[in-house]
Amino acid sequence: MFTEAIEKILTDLCTPALVRAVESGGDAARVWRALEDGGFLELLTPEEADGAGLSLAALFPICLAFGRHALPVPAAQSIAARALLRDCPHVPPAGMLTLAGTAYRQADGVFCAPRVAFGLLADVALVNLDGDMLLLDCSVARRQPVGVNASQCATLYWPAQAVGAAVGKNGEAVRRFSAAIHAASMAGAMERVLDMTLEYCNDRVQFGKAIGKFQAVQHQLSVMAEQVAASRIAAQLAFAGDAQVPQLIAAAIAKARTSMAVPQVTATAHALFGAIGVTEELDLQLFTRRLHEWRISEGSEHYWNGIVGQVFLALPDACASEFARASSHIA
Incomplete structure (x- = not known):
């Protein structure tokens, strides 16, 4: 049921023209709002927390569809991030969440997450640092494009004072x-x-x-x-x-x-x-x-x-x- 509904949204809204527009700096709000307003970012959230309570197996065809339509927003990453934050005291923030599976501190204290998916668009990143899970505001990060034409991927750099305490140990x-x-x-x-x-x-x-x-x-x-x-x-x-x-x-x-x-x-x-x-x-x-x-x-x-x-x-x-x-x- 969810897969069919999302497929319809992607077919109607996520056209090649939209993908090109977003890659050129256009607004992705319309397709993002359609997914957000439909509750599709809470697919892994338990039903008692007003989510869909899907299993990983049920999520797979949806992630497959995101790739098949070249979806230019981090919907899959946001679904996963909200699921990973369910046991944390922090309420998942609004906006586009992305995942950074690997990060490190540089010698000068600057925090670096290389080649973050949708790093140019994301509002917040859920980051793994040596097993700790951090929730970082992308608006205060320096976003360095990877150099590939029209790519939405970027390496993110946060100043040391912008990195707070871990929100979990499941990085x-x-x-x-x-x-x-x-x-x-x-x-x-x-x-x-x-x-x-x-x-x-x-x-x-x-x-x-x-x-x-x-x-x-x-x-x-x-x-x-x-x-x-x-x-x-x-x-x-x-x-x-x-x-x-x-x-x-x-x-x-x-x-x-x-x-x-x-x-x-x-x-x-x-x-x-x-x-x-x-x-x-x-x-x-x-x-x-x-x-x-x-x-x-x-x-x-x-x-x-x-x-x-x-x-x-x-x-x-x-x-x-x-x-x-x-x-x-x-x-």
């Missing part, structure tokens, strides 16, 4: 949630890229027939479809189970596998579109550009594969097949 949960959300967003965006590529290959005629009829093109499409399917399965794993927060290994596998698929999926799509594929006017770049950004954000496949490897090597007498079967049950 690690911020990192897991952020990784899982990025994985689901990538899986959704790759589904959209595949759909766009299939449509183009069926419409584009060369030598008297659609290019999708050529065996070489079909081979590329089939490999692309395999990568997209594997990414969705891996991302879904991060939202499986009865826990309120994605498990470490499941989130690590999801982020690693989806990130690994990005170069092949995006390269194939642009190759099949040909010269038009690199133009700004084509909607394809709204998704492929985000995919490359999300691949790096919160750690690339190299980082998360390292996490999985460390856990595997720490298990006594474990073989790879047993580890793979049990991975979704490892915290």
Whole structure:
């Protein structure tokens, strides 16, 4: 029910024109208000606290839809942040909340959160600092764009006096949630890229027939479809189970596998579109550009594969097949 309602909002409001407008500095208030007024930012909040009380599994198709529509606001991050703050004495602040899964203090005392998703737009950031969870006002931070054209990601710097006490000790949960959300967003965006590529290959005629009829093109499409399917399965794993927060290994596998698929999926799509594929006017770049950004954000496949490897090597007498079967049950 919630997925269908959100899909309708995204189809009606989150058009490529809106995404471009927000990326150019336009106002995202209309689509944000539609999600906020509908109560969709409280999907993980318990029913007794006037939320929807959804499970992680029920949230997955919604995060997938956010990626499939290139939603230019931190809705998934805000949903997760409100859920993580439910046991804290602080009432979740109004406005756009985002997640920063990794942060550190510089030698001069300045607090840095690198490559924060929607860092240019967010009002508040829920930040993980060595396991502590901090709630920081983004309006007092220096926002440094990452340098990618039209990106909404930014590295945030807070002066030492702007960083207060921790609001919780579950900062690690911020990192897991952020990784899982990025994985689901990538899986959704790759589904959209595949759909766009299939449509183009069926419409584009060369030598008297659609290019999708050529065996070489079909081979590329089939490999692309395999990568997209594997990414969705891996991302879904991060939202499986009865826990309120994605498990470490499941989130690590999801982020690693989806990130690994990005170069092949995006390269194939642009190759099949040909010269038009690199133009700004084509909607394809709204998704492929985000995919490359999300691949790096919160750690690339190299980082998360390292996490999985460390856990595997720490298990006594474990073989790879047993580890793979049990991975979704490892915290």
